[in-house]
Amino acid sequence: METIELGGITKASRSLNITQPALSKTISNLEKKLKCILLERGRFGIRPTEFGEELYLRSKSIITELQRAETVLKEMTGGTSSLSIGALPSLSITPVAETILNLVSSKQNVRIQLIEKPSVDLIPALRRGEFEVALSTLHPNQQLNGLVETILFYDRPTIVVAKNHPLLNKTEISIKDTLNYGWILPRKGAQHRVILENHFKKFGYSIPQEIIESQSVTFTQALLTASDFIGILPNHSIQSWGQNQSTCPINVGSPLPERTIGMIHRAGHALPLPFKTFLEMLLITCEGLGIRTQDPAQ
Structure with a gap:
């Protein structure tokens, strides 16, 4: 496990306080016993094969369960x-x-x-x-x-802008209106982004290309506050800021699905x-x- 997590035999041997040849021999003996190759060398160090990955995951799970069992027993005795x-x-x-x-x-x-x-x-x-x-x-x-x-x-994911954003001067905001501004979006494949992409497609538009990608709600909130960018945030995070928030939700076309x-x-x-x-x-x-x-x- 140390070899995989640290990415090399040298680092792992230091961590385990054993010699590098001793660790290499242990790995070799284990591969012979299991009749498969567990590790392979690459440009960026050692990485597990599919067999090594499977053994690593199962070993990690066993160790975690043993640690958890110890914790539960302490809880049962008043810890x-x-x-x-x-x-x-x-x-x-x-x-x-x-x-x-x-x-x-x-x-x-x-x-x-x-x-x-x-x-x-x-x-x-x-x-x-x-x-x-x-x-x-x-x-x-x-x-x-x-x-x-x-x-x-x-x-419900919500489209959000700063409280002084120019779009708030409009009675109704269309998707076309939002294309004049930069967007802050989650990375590709994130559910919020997929929901927004489908929403744009429903109205015949592609998602904006001029974007900043961020998974952080606090970063997105801070950037929206200081700019004319448009973002998408979980509705619960908007509600939690209440009256102290410096951003405002907007309805573009129709509400996004839950x-x-x-x-x-x-x-x-x-x-x-x-x-x-x-x-x-x-x-x-x-x-x-x-x-x-x-x-x-x-």
Whole structure:
């Protein structure tokens, strides 16, 4: 595992405090025993073959489960509970940040770890055991073998501009009007961007080419505030800023369709003890922000 994660035998041997020849021999013996090549050398160091990648993922999962078992046993004997969550960057600002604050303020004896990842990286990281639960967009046609999905709430992507943007002087704003300005968009393939692309196509337009790509809600918000750019943000992040926000949502053609937000965890793995409380608080936070929720029990 060290060899793969550090990208080389020399670095791995130093980390493990063994000689390089000893580590090379260990790897060679393992390859002979498994009758397959696990590692290959390239211009940028050592990388796993498909066999090595499979062994790495399974080994990582086993180690993670052993660590988690140790944590659970400590919880059962009165130690501090732990909660490890993977979340989209847009969700980690709100409502997740507010929920975590409420959980900590409730004097729950819990240690919380929040890991931000884009949606395409959340599921692989969840499978590797980097966290216990992922909060992400749910896709109706996505096959998630070995994982369990639960719908939590719904969010509508919203087109946003600065409060002093020239477009706000118009009674109605068309897609053609927006083409005169630069756009800040998520990277290609991100659900918000796909939704916007489909929205433009519905009215016979292609998505603007003059863009800045950003996955950060705070960066997008800051750039919109200081410019005439147009951006797209989750509606829940706009609602959370309330009267203090310096940007304004606009309706272009028609409202964008909702996306479904939910939690994903590995089948057969019990959720950590404090997660039920976190989930209840998350839904209360969403309702307080005016976000349409769904009871996980349904």
